Amino acid sequence: MPTYNTAELRRQNRNRVFRYIYGSDTPVTKQDVAQNLNLSLPTVGQNLKELQEVGLLETQGTFHSTGGRKPRAIGVAAGVKCSIGIQLSKFHIHIVCIDLRAKVMAQLIVERDFDDTDDYFQFIASSLETFLDENSIDRTRLLGVGIALPGIPDNNRGIITLSRTLSSKDISITKLTEHIPYPCFVENDANAGGVAEWWNHQEHENMVYLSIQRGVGGAVLLDGVRYMGHHQHSGEFGHMCIVPGGQRCLCGRRGCLEAYCSTARISTDLGITREDFFEALEVGNPDYQKIWNDYLDHLAIGINNIRMVLDCDIVLGGVLAHFMAPYLENLRARLKAISSFETDGEFLKLSRYLSWSTCVGVALHFISEFIENI
Ligand SMILES: [Zn+2]
Missing domain, CATH: 3.30.420.40 (ATPase, nucleotide binding domain)
Structure with a gap:
């Protein structure tokens, strides 16, 4: 078997282990993971070790034991990464920072009328930097910045067709995001709301x-x-x-x-x-x-x-x-x-x-x- 297949299989197992723990509302044990994913205890043990070494998992106490060593409670280290969401509407800019588990860590509402100008786009970027500073958000943990607005993004053409609640013009995605020095993603506001819900x-x-x-x-x-x-x-x-x-x-x-x-x-x-x-x-x-x-x-x-x-x-x-x-x-x-x-x-x-x-x-x-x- 070619080595890349083995590597890919190992990655898939690691991914499954992480997702299983991520999907659980409460911390789990090594035995839970092995049983539910039908993997051997040594395989699970190795994956847990690797995921813990890169800071994605952590021990969150121990479970009661009926004899012998108490099993470790393993959970996601949610604060290891974060992501920013910005919502642009006619009169406001909403900014939120969430952790890996989608928990809101900080939020801010700024009053500012939407305007298709470089001034406005610069204002979004500077508001974001102030928000990061004021909430002591570690930029090295920041995965990216999502921007949602009432419009339909056309990523092939690099434009957003705005809804009439903002304006009837198309705006350029590059212009909207060029002052933000992090990976950016633009989405329709209602669709984004749906994503959070499900x-x-x-x-x-x-x-x-x-x-x-x-x-x-x-x-x-x-x-x-x-x-x-x-x-x-x-x-x-x-x-x-x-x-x-x-x-x-x-x-x-x-x-x-x-x-x-x-x-x-x-x-x-x-x-x-x-x-x-x-x-x-x-x-x-x-x-x-x-x-x-x-x-x-x-x-x-x-x-x-x-x-x-x-x-x-x-x-x-x-x-x-x-x-x-x-x-x-x-x-x-x-x-x-x-x-x-x-x-x-x-x-x-x-x-x-x-x-x-x-x-x-x-x-x-x-x-x-x-x-x-x-
Ligand atoms: Zn209508």
Whole structure:
């Protein structure tokens, strides 16, 4: 057998051992790994030693023993690498740093209007450097910087076609990333949010991620694989017509879900912030209550349509998710009322990372790439 095959086999075993430990919520023993991966104890022992030597695994205490030496509890040394996610939206820049296990280590929101100029791109790069300094993030551990924005990246042509929530122009990926001295990756914001949601989920899972912010979009996971569509337009739930001839949408059509459920409707359209809206709602402002009822009615129609097509769990994310916990049951009750099939609305869940899903998801690009190559 040629030696490269042996080397490749060894790499694959090491990778399987790491992934097994990575996929476990709690630390494991050498015996657990050997048994579940059907590998011999010496093979597992050798791999654990190698992975520990390069700092990817660590001993996290011991397990109780029924006799003899207590087995070591082995877990991932999550802090050994990190990745940055940046989300660009019309009025803000969100930055997050996650560790190898997708745990958020630091986060920041900067107010700055999106602008397709070199000034803005330089501002992103300098904000990132300040963020790294202020949070004492070790740059030698940084795998890369993911950038998510409402647009469709075309990596072959090196451009991003921006959605109308930002502008209608194409922008150059090189210009966007040229001031950032780390590996960069650019992704659509809603897709990135989906990635965060189904990270470490089951292999054959079906799920929809519905992102509600100024733009409404999402992503579809079918049988554990992201479904992109023929033109990368899959998951554009915001432009599903829910009211024929209804409100004008930024896409030029009428009655789209986005025209009713963009967060602009509960913020900039009223000349207030989202925080102002929900604070006033909480103390019973009747005008806002009326708007919110109408908003939830339309959102329920949109969610019900998605559910009718795909019949799977729907995870609600984007900036709206941050405020939704107190209203989730109310929205589920609306879903129950309009569904053609019996449901308690429990298929609708709130995002794990709430309004940080997009940042986490785009940062995961580099974590995923790193794990694949262990
Ligand atoms: Zn539209």
